[in-house]
Amino acid sequence: MVFQNVDMEKLEREMQEIRRDFHKYPESGWTEFRTTARIIDELEKLGLSVQYGPSIHVKEKMYGMPDPDVMEACWERAMKETDRPDLVEAMKGGYTGCLAVIEGALPGPTVGIRVDIDCNDVNEADVPDHVPAAQGFRSVHPGCMHACGHDSHAAIGIGTAKILCACREQLRGKALLVFQPGEEGLRGAASLTAAGHFSGCDYFIGGHVGLIEGIEIGTVAASGHNFLxxxxxxxxxxxxxxxxxxxxxxxxxxxxxxxxxxxxxxxxxxxxxxxxxxxxxxxxxxxxxxxxxxxxxxxxxxxxxxxxxxxxxxxxxxxxxxxxxxxxxxxxxxxxxxxAGDVTCDPELIDRVMEILPGIEGVEHVIRDVYFGGGEDVTTMMRDVQEHGGKVTELVFGFRLKAPHHNDMFDIDERVMGIGARAFAGIALGL
Ligand SMILES: [Zn+2]
CATH class of the missing domain: 3.30.70.360 (Alpha-Beta Plaits)
Incomplete structure (x- = not known):
């Protein structure tokens, strides 16, 4: 699949810069103020109208909020570190995360694409063979680290938006981009789901980088099973x-x-x-x-x-x-x-994704289904989509893992971001 009007090299450089910025300023669940503000800023530059703040959440379903003093300290930190204090102000109280709709020029289905944006409660390693430390984008927040790759997920979400905005003329229906807060601890999905954002989705796709041991960059799984x-x-x-x-x-x-x-x-x-x-x-x-x-x-x-x-x-x-x-x-x-619950991805959607993925630049090897074996908050959204008649799946974008997820030496292969954004955008266009 070729994306007209998209300078892919430039887009990959932009995603790298964005991901490294998120990596340096990681924020844990319900405190992703600076992170969300940058995402909104990038999406607004594309001319999208972005939904954020208290109106996108159901307060009673915002589970596992940090203690008020922690929340306040994180908010004040974000106010000092952001270029968009107006946006951080609007999220006061933990109303992080955002959504945006990209309307295609042609009629067709609604495709939800969800990425998560929070970090882990981990102190990042400070040794020369850890790339973020060596290249100056190690976390400056003690006890906070993007040790699961959600920094790249957020960058992939922005990259996907950029491709789809450039390809609107070919887009049938619309894409709903979801930037979810509080994935770690399975806390953030319920509030967005209860607000009814996903009930109109015909298709809903999540994604995660890494996870699979012993595979090379370019391997993509079309679905996962055995979510606990x-x-x-x-x-x-x-x-x-x-x-x-x-x-x-x-x-x-x-x-x-x-x-x-x-x-x-x-x-x-x-x-x-x-x-x-x-x-x-x-x-x-x-x-x-x-x-x-x-x-x-x-x-x-x-x-x-x-x-x-x-x-x-x-x-x-x-x-x-x-x-x-x-x-x-x-x-x-x-x-x-x-x-979070378990979920069974829909074979019909997996079939479609299996047809589309081999045509995506950078995808070398496609696996139909991988063993997930952990919790993923996206399952809460997926079950809601299925209950309303939609079809769901969760992609995995592989690369050779240097250290396990949630380890203080975890790092990604940044080439995975180009693959992720092209795969998400390609699927939205292909469906
Ligand atoms: Zn994760």
Whole structure:
């Protein structure tokens, strides 16, 4: 497929500059203020009208928001680092991410294309054989790093918009570009989905760089399978403090209740129908040696090969927490923090994508289906599209991995961005 009016070399240089800018200033879920502002700015330069701010989200579904002091500090940091304080101002409170529609000249379907834009909570390596450190675009935000390639996803999304805007005359229907915040921790998709942005999509395509071990640049997978369903939740057990020597009978021991809950959650029987997981990642409780602990907080996640298996683990775990609290006459608050389901990509759309991909410059080898084996927040959007009659798939743009995802030495092969943008745009034009 040839994209008329597109200087591909120039576009690849632009995507590299944009990706390196995002890499240097990474922002984690719901704090992608500077990142979103730059994306909006780039899309507006193309003449697109961009949707952003509180109106694109359903507040009650913005899961796993950072604590208010963290949110405020990140926002103030973005205000100092951005060229578009007007946009950062409009996102105050964590309303990050944006959407834009590219209208084609011809009638046809609506194709949703979704990229994610957040970083990981990782300190980036500072050694000479790590390219971002050697070439001056290592993260300047301690504890924040693009260690999953979402910096390149955001750049690919902008590159896709540039190609499609230049090819409007050939575009049948329209493309909906989605820049999703808060993918890590499976937090951001629900709010955008609940706002109804995707129900009109005939086709919906996600994508991720890397992921597959032992393959070369130019390999693209047309779909993924075995997304694990997962639920993230925090449990706080409230007791009553008392003197541990003088009046222990007056106390209600939240730490004892939480400890009982931890051991019994780990004892939930496994499920015969497939993989199940549970992790209690943290437990914080108590205030001092001679005080009956009045409060205990746990961060928990369950996973399952299917939504049913995950629901089995989640319900069992919550029942254990409530019952353990009851044992010690404590109360128990359960706060939902994030979730994603499994999804089955549609064979009909995969067939179409399999036909289009070999004609894309830079695509050397096409795989029909790869094992995903993790959670992906895009599945929340995809299920909504499927429930409204649309077809979905998730592409994987491979390259030779130098370090695993979420590792402090993770880095991408930047050639993958040209491939990703051409593949997304080519599919939108081909459908
Ligand atoms: Zn990722």
């Amino acid at each position: 369903s997962s639920t993230k939740f925090d449990v706080t057990i409230h007791g009553y403090p008392a003197h541990a020597g003088a009046s222990p009978e007056k106390g209600k021991n939240a730490l004892a209740a939480a400890s009982t809950a931890v051991l019994n959650m780990l004892a939930i029987p496994r499920h015969r129908d497939g993989a199940s997981r549970i992790n209690i990642g943290s437990l914080h409780a108590g205030t001092g040696r001679n005080v009956i602990p009045a409060k205990a907080k746990m961060t928990i996640e369950t996973r399952g090969a299917t939504a049913e298996i995950n629901a089995y683990m989640e319900e069992h775990a919550k029942r254990v927490c409530r019952a353990a609290a009851e044992m010690y006459d404590c109360s128990c608050d359960i706060r939902f923090m994030g979730a």
